[in-house]
Amino acid sequence: MEDRYAEVARTFGAALERLAAGYERDPDARRDLLQDIHVALWRSLARWDRRCSLRTWVYRVAHNTAISRIVRPRAAAPTLVAMEDDLDSVADAIDREGSFDRQRALDRLYALIHRLRPIDRQVMLLYLEEEDAASIAEITGLSAANVSTKVRRIKQILVRQFHEGSHHGS
Amino acid sequence: MAHEDAPGIGQMWRQQPQAEHRMSMEEIRTKAKDLDAKVKQWNQVGGLMVALLLVKNAWEIWVDTDLLERGGDTLMFLALVYVIYQFVRYARAETSPAARGQASCSEYYRARLVRQRDLSSEGWKYILPFVPGVALIVFGRAMQGRPAGQVALLIVLALLLFAAVLWVIARRTRTLEQEIAALDQR
Numbered sequence: 001m002e003d004r005y006a007e008v009a010r011t012f013g014a015a016l017e018r019l020a021a022g023y024e025r026d027p028d029a030r031r032d033l034l035q036d037i038h039v040a041l042w043r044s045l046a047r048w049d050r051r052c053s054l055r056t057w058v059y060r061v062a063h064n065t066a067i068s069r070i071v072r073p074r075a076a077a078p079t080l081v082a083m084e085d086d087l088d089s090v091a092d093a094i095d096r097e098g099s100f101d102r103q104r105a106l107d108r109l110y111a112l113i114h115r116l117r118p119i120d121r122q123v124m125l126l127y128l129e130e131e132d133a134a135s136i137a138e139i140t141g142l143s144a145a146n147v148s149t150k151v152r153r154i155k156q157i158l159v160r161q162f163h164e165g166s167h168h169g170s
Numbered sequence: 171m172a173h174e175d176a177p178g179i180g181q182m183w184r185q186q187p188q189a190e191h192r193m194s195m196e197e198i199r200t201k202a203k204d205l206d207a208k209v210k211q212w213n214q215v216g217g218l219m220v221a222l223l224l225v226k227n228a229w230e231i232w233v234d235t236d237l238l239e240r241g242g243d244t245l246m247f248l249a250l251v252y253v254i255y256q257f258v259r260y261a262r263a264e265t266s267p268a269a270r271g272q273a274s275c276s277e278y279y280r281a282r283l284v285r286q287r288d289l290s291s292e293g294w295k296y297i298l299p300f301v302p303g304v305a306l307i308v309f310g311r312a313m314q315g316r317p318a319g320q321v322a323l324l325i326v327l328a329l330l331l332f333a334a335v336l337w338v339i340a341r342r343t344r345t346l347e348q349e350i351a352a353l354d355q356r
Binding site: 002005006009013014017018027031035036038039040041042043044046047048051052057058060061063064065067068102105106109117118119122128129130138139140141142 | 179180182183184186188189192193195198201202205266267268270271272273274275276277278279282352353
């Protein structure tokens with residue numbers, strides 16, 4: 001089991017750090033969450049029954065641990081549709097006179113992610129990790145059609161903003 | 171799902187600077203032990219608080235001379251035992267790390283919300299058992315010839331306390347139900 005955990009830590013370590021950052025703003029709280037995720041993974045891997053892929057298992061344990069720890073129900077949290085306008089501001093930080101203000105764009109992207117409802121946040125984080133729609137559906141339990149709609153919405157928003165940002169800069 | 175149309179965002183996300191926080195196996199084991207110890211410590215503190223409350227109530231039953239007040243104290247004691255039992259039952263239903271891998275994110279999140287909603291919507295179960303005890307104590311004091319104003323104030327305070335708790339419970343239940351409904355629409 002320890003070998004399997006070592007493999008998971010090696011393969012998903014960086015993605016899990018980004019995932020933790022998607023839930024916790026504060027660096028100390030983020031480190032605590034990341035440690036909780038690693039402990040939960042280490043404990044859970046002995047029970048991995050191969051009914052889903054290791055990748056799916058890892059992301060489920062990680063997201064569900066994060067949800068257990070930090071998420072409280074927030075009826076007023078914005079949906080992906082409602083955040084479309086907010087995402088405009090991400091574009092403002094991108095590609096000014098040919099340069100890419102990464103840190104500012106990242107800060108804004110994180111700010112938006114932190115405001116999302118849990119499931120939308122999970123879809124967004126998985127999309128940013130380049131998971132395909134089928135994987136996101138398996139991890140989140142949403143229907144493939146639903147995930148495709150959400151992903152298309154995220155993609156359209158990001159692509160439009162990115163291209164608009166590039167055009168402004170060129 | 172390559173971000174072929176938006177390489178900037180995808181690359182920016184995945185290439186962001188990171189702390190490279192790695193945990194050795196020894197650190198994992200230590201952290202797991204720490205978490206277990208923390209849970210054990212919380213259980214011990216909770217157990218101690220409960221024991222103190224039970225001792226305090228038992229003491230009141232012992233020292234009260236008035237029969238009605240003694241009856242009220244006994245009912246309060248029994249209500250406390252019942253509420254503790256309900257909380258222990260709720261706490262034991264916490265999921266294991268393996269369940270986090272078996273359930274999809276939406277199933278897991280929904281289950282947590284439903285669990286919280288059920289605890290919240292059944293809040294009256296935690297309030298109602300105390301009503302007979304409080305009522306009997308107030309009645310007993312009234313029978314002892316305490317000033318009517320004092321008894322009335324006691325009744326008003328008790329009613330306000332119950333009403334405030336029920337209002338908070340109802341509000342929380344409503345928020346949880348809205349969140350569950352939003353989840354079910356997806």
